[in-house]
Amino acid sequence: MKRRKKRMAKIIDGKLISAKIKTAIRAEANTLKEKGIEIGLAVVIVGDDPASRVYVNNKKKDCEEVGFSSFEYALPGETTQEELLKLVGELNNDNQVNGILVQLPLPPHINENKVLSAICPDKDVDAFHPENVGHIMVGDYKFLPCTPAGVMEMLDDAEIEVSGKNCVVIGRSNIVGKPMAMLLLHKNGTVTICHSKTRNLKEICAGADILVAAVGKEKFVTADMVKEGAVVIDVGMNRNSEGKLCGDADYNACFDKASYITPVPGGVGPMTRAVLMKNTLTSAKMKNNI
Ligand code: GUN
Numbered sequence: 001m002k003r004r005k006k007r008m009a010k011i012i013d014g015k016l017i018s019a020k021i022k023t024a025i026r027a028e029a030n031t032l033k034e035k036g037i038e039i040g041l042a043v044v045i046v047g048d049d050p051a052s053r054v055y056v057n058n059k060k061k062d063c064e065e066v067g068f069s070s071f072e073y074a075l076p077g078e079t080t081q082e083e084l085l086k087l088v089g090e091l092n093n094d095n096q097v098n099g100i101l102v103q104l105p106l107p108p109h110i111n112e113n114k115v116l117s118a119i120c121p122d123k124d125v126d127a128f129h130p131e132n133v134g135h136i137m138v139g140d141y142k143f144l145p146c147t148p149a150g151v152m153e154m155l156d157d158a159e160i161e162v163s164g165k166n167c168v169v170i171g172r173s174n175i176v177g178k179p180m181a182m183l184l185l186h187k188n189g190t191v192t193i194c195h196s197k198t199r200n201l202k203e204i205c206a207g208a209d210i211l212v213a214a215v216g217k218e219k220f221v222t223a224d225m226v227k228e229g230a231v232v233i234d235v236g237m238n239r240n241s242e243g244k245l246c247g248d249a250d251y252n253a254c255f256d257k258a259s260y261i262t263p264v265p266g267g268v269g270p271m272t273r274a275v276l277m278k279n280t281l282t283s284a285k286m287k288n289n290i
Helices: 014-034 050-066 081-092 112-118 130-138 146-157 177-186 201-206 251-255 268-287
Strands: 040-046 069-075 099-102 166-170 190-194 210-213 231-234
Touching (some): 014 268, 069 081, 130 177, 146 177, 177 210, 190 201
Parallel strands (some): 040 069, 040 099, 166 190
């Protein structure tokens, strides 16, 4: 009997790549500081979602690491939409603030689209404002959304060619799935977006050269959904039954089939954070005509 040789995927180390990006950002921030330009990021969190709290704390740490000021606004869960819009308006006019990030999800009584649309597009470091979304669509942008841009940086760092490849994105959120598909398309990938109503999901995924999972379900991507030698990018951030952070892919099983894979933790997450810092730097440079 012929035995299939066990493949071992190469791990794309998001922690390492993001550290390189942050070192470069810190150097630029220092140069700007010498010119009297301070960079600031405002982060707004409404309510006490524990995952959001962790994300916001991490952003604060990243700001310290790259030499930015961070301004945190932790508002109670009962905050009204009007109160939140008022704060966004104040931050739009605050000269110390280059980037504004309103942590999602917001409580259900607040209309997320209204709030995101109120952020000044020049300070919209998430790139969620419809104006910036439109810029991304036509390929002429100031900011790229943090997670999809982080994934593209990982593919680039690993020298993975996208042009002509079958790229399958599982998930169609405004934060990840849709912009991810657009960025892969800009690089001439042949892109399919799968979602909860997709028929033949397994077959479509099994045809992917590059498979991006942004579902939010532990072990959603099983080995039979991965083509031999495919690139598996795991955007998932889930907690398993032991409370440990895990992605959307059945990591060990997919590891034996993929050519490249991203771990969770230490994969896409740190890249998202690094791109947020990059966008905040870009915003400060734009404001100062640099
Ligand atoms: N919640 C989960 N991911 C994100 C993100 O990238 N930006 C914001 N603002 N909220 C999030």
